[in-house]
Amino acid sequence: MSQTPTLELRNLEVAYTVRGIDRQVLRDVSFSIAPGEAYGLVGESGCGKSTAAFAAMRYLPRNGKITGGSIMFEGKNIVEMSETDVAELRRSAISMVYQNPATALNPTIRVGDQVAEVFQLSGVSKPDSFLMAEEALVKVQIADPAQVMRRYAHQLSGGMAQRVVIAMALASNPRLLVMDEPTTGLDATVEAEVLDLVRELRRDTGTAVLFISHNLGVIRHMCDRVGVLYAGALVEQGATADLFNSPSHPYSVGLLRCIPRGGLHKSTDRLDTIPGTPPALGTNFDGCVFAARCALADDKCRTQLPQMVTINNSHVARCFHSDKASSMPRTVEQIEYSPQTTVNTAQAGDTLLNLSHLSKVFTQDGHQVRVINDVSLTLGVGETLGLVGESGSGKTTIAKLVLGLVSPEEGGVVTLDGKGLAKTLNRRDVHDVGAMQIVFQNPDQALNRRHSVTRIVGRAVERLRNFSVQAAVDRAHELLSGMRVEATLHSARPVQLSGGLKQRVAISRAFAGSPQIVVCDEPTSALDVSVQAAILNLLVDLQKQDQTSFIFISHDLGVVRYISDRIAVLYLGRVVEFGTSQRVFNGPFHPYTEALLSSVPNIDGSTRKRIPLTGVVPSPSNPPSGCVLNPRCPRKAGSGYETLCETEEPNLTEVEPGHFMRCHIPVGKLKQLQN
C-alpha cells in the first residue's frame, strides 16, 4: 500500500497517574488503518482498548499522558499539534461513537437540535442544518425522523439513541470513525441491526473505522484486520480471517478457545480457561506481558521481551513460540467441593419446581404494567432451565417471583418439591428460603463491600443452616476453598478480589444453605470471557455433584445453550417457546427465537441469513392485540394466518413431545418456511 494510512500509531506509550504514581497503560503499540479500512481491537477489560481509542483523538482523561511514540493522522503527528489544530481535526475529520448512547446525548436538548448543532458547527445556516439533520437521520434508517427530532434522549430506545449518535458522528463526513463498544449495551436483535447499519454506511462513505469490542464475534463480522491487546501491548495482529483461523499468540488462542461455541454442551464438553488474572494497572514486565498466564512460557519468555514475528503476510504475533501456540495444551480447571448433608430427597429427573400461572403487575405513573403474564414452567432435579429474552422480557422478574423477593398476583403459585410456597420471603420458613438462592449479575453490588469474604459466606451458613458462629466460619472456609478462593483471601474485602473471584464468593454464598435450586441471573455477563469459562465450569461441577437445579438467565445464547437442559424463550413477559436445549436451538423455531438466534454474530465466521425483527419492542403497558409478536413477526406475512395473529392471542401448545410454542402458524408450516 503506497497510500498514507488514515491513522497510524507508532510505538505509542501512554501512562495514567493514579494515586500520585505514573502507571503505564499502553506499551509500544503500533498499528495503522488504511483509508476505508475497518480495524478491530480486542482484549479483555483493562487491557487498554479504550485508551487506544481516546489516544487516537488525543483525548485522554486528565490523569493520562502520552509518554512516547507518535500518532499520525494522514501523515501528520497529532501528538505535536496545537490544541486548536487537534480540536479542528476532531470537528472535521475524526468522530467517535461511545459505548453508552444514553449518556452520549444531552438529556436536556431535543434530539433534532443536537444533530443540527453538528452541522451548524461546520458553518451551515440554522434552517438548513435542520433539513440536513433530518436527512442524516434517514441515512441511519430512523423511520420517522421529523418526529424523532422533537424527542429527548430518554424517550428513545437504546438502539434508536445509538443510531442518533452514529448520525451525529457521520455528520461531519469524518475520515476516521472511532467506535468504542458501540453495541455492548444493546440487545442481540438491536445489536445486529446497528452492526448492519454500520457496515452499510461504511460501504457508502468509505470511512476508516477503528472498532473496539470485547466481543470476538462482533469483531469477526465487522473488521478487515484485527489487533489483540493484552496488558496494554499489542500481542497479535493480522487479517481477520487469518487471525481467527490460525491464532498464533497463546493469548489469542486461549481467548478463542474459552468461548462456549455453537454445539458445545455441558454434558459432553468442558470449557477451556486461561489461568490466572490479568496484571494490575501499571505492572512492569521484564519479558513477555503474558508469560505469567501462558502454558508455553519458559525462562526466555520471562526475561526477554519478544519481538513481533511474521506468521504470513501482515499476520504478526509477539511470541517466541508462535509456531506452537495453536497446539497449546488445553487448560481445564477442576473443583474440590464436598456436598454436605444434601437436603435433596427427590430423584434426578423428577419435577422439583413448578411455576403455575405466575403474573406480575407493576404500577408505573398510574399505569398498570403487566410485566409477567401467565407464566407456567417446570424444573426437574439436577436440571438447568435457561431463560432467554431481550431486556424487558421479564427474565429477572420471574427469578424474583420464584425467590419471593416480589410476590405474584392472585392465582400464581410456586410449588417446590410438592409444597406450595408462601408468596413473600418474610412468610417462608428458613428451609424454604435456603432451598432457593441466587447468584446475581454484578458481584460488586451483590457483595457487601464493607464485609470480609468469610463474613459474607459465614453469615449465610449461620442463618440458613443454623450453625454456631465458629462452625459457620469453618464451613465457609471449606466452601470457599472448594470454589478455589484461596485461604489467604478469606479475610479480604470484595474490592481486593478480581471479578471472577468475587463471583466465586457469590456462588459460595448461594451454596451456603445447601440449596436445591440456584437462580443464576446473568452470572457471567460482567466478566471477561476467560473468567466466564471458569465460572461456567464451576457451576456445571456443582450441579453434577449435588444434583442442584439451576434457573439460568442470560442474554448470551452461546452460554445458555452450553449450560441449559431446557430453555424458555420470553417475549413481553410471556413464554413464547419452551423445550429442550436441543429442540429450541435446532428448530423448528418459534419466529421470535428464529430472529433472536440469527442475530448473534458467531466467531466461526459462518454467515447465515439474518431474520430481522422489524420495529421496536412494544411497551408492556400497552401490548399489541392478538399475538404480542405480530407487529414484528418475521413469519406472519404470507403465512395465511395474518388475521388470526392480529386478533387472537395464541396459547402455549405442545407442538412436538416436550416442545411448546405460542404461535398460530402450525409447526409443519414453520418448518417449511425455515428451510
Add this chain to the structure above:
Amino acid sequence: MNEKKLSAIAEKSNEERRTIRRERMQLVVRNKTFLIGAIILGFWVILAIFGNWIAPRGASDQDFEYVSVGPSLKYWFGTDANGQDVLSRVILGTRLIVVMSFTATALGTIAGTALGLAAGYFKGKFDMIVMRLIEAISAIPVLIIALLAIAALEGRSPTLTVIVIGFVFTPNIGRTVRAAVLGESELEYVAAARLRTERTPHILFREILPNVLPPIIVEFTVRLGYAIFAIATLSFLGAGVEYGSPNWGTQIAENWGSIYANVWWATAFPALAIASLAVSVNLISDSLLEVFEL
C-alpha cells in the same frame, strides 16, 4: 491451576491491598488542607484537655494593677477591664466549646442517621411523613429555634444547649443519610441479606450503615463547624451557658464595648480562637470530601 500459582495470586492480592492503603495514606498526609486543619484542631483539642495545667493564671484571677493593659511580656494577650488575663481565659474557654460542639454534633448525627436509615429503607408513607417533618424544621433558622427553646425552657445549662443544637441538626443529617440509603438499599447485597432471613435492624445497621459512613463522616465535620459558631453565638447573646464561666462567646460579649476605647485585644483573641477552630474543622471536611471522592 496449581497451588503455587494460586498462592502467588493470593500474595499479589495482599500486596496490592497494602500498596493501595499506603498510597491512600500518602494522599491524605500529602493533602495540605487536611494537614493544616488537623494541626489547628489538634492544638485546640490539646488545650481543651490540658488547659488547666497550661493556663498561666486562673479563670477569675484578677490583677488590679493591670486593667485593660495591652499585650506585654507578662500578659501575652493583655488583660480585660476586670484585670483578668485574656490568654488564660481563652485557654480555659476551649474545653467548654470543644466538648459542647462535639456532643451536640454527635447527638444530631446519631438521631439523623437513625431517621435517615429508616426513611430511606422503608420508603413509602413513613418516608413521606419523616421528610415533611424534616422540611418543616429546616425551614426555621437554627438560631431562632435555639433561642426560642432556651428561652421557653428558661435554661442556661450547656446540656440544654447541646440537646437543642443536636435536635436542630438532625434534619440535615437525616436528609443526607436518606439520600445515600435510597441508592444503597436497591443494591443486590440487601436482597442477598433478605435471602438469608436477616431481620430488618441487622440489614439497616450491619449491612447498609457501614456503606453510607463516608457521607455521614463528612456531614459530621461540616455540622461541627456550624455547631462551633452556633454555640459561640448563643453564648455571645447570653444564652446557652452559665454566666461568668470562661467561654469565648461570653468573653467577646463582655468586652466588645471596650473596642471603642482601643482595647481590641480582649475581643480579638477570643474571636480569633473561634474563627481558627471553625476553619480547622472546615479544612478537614473539605479534604475528606476530596479523599472520599464524594
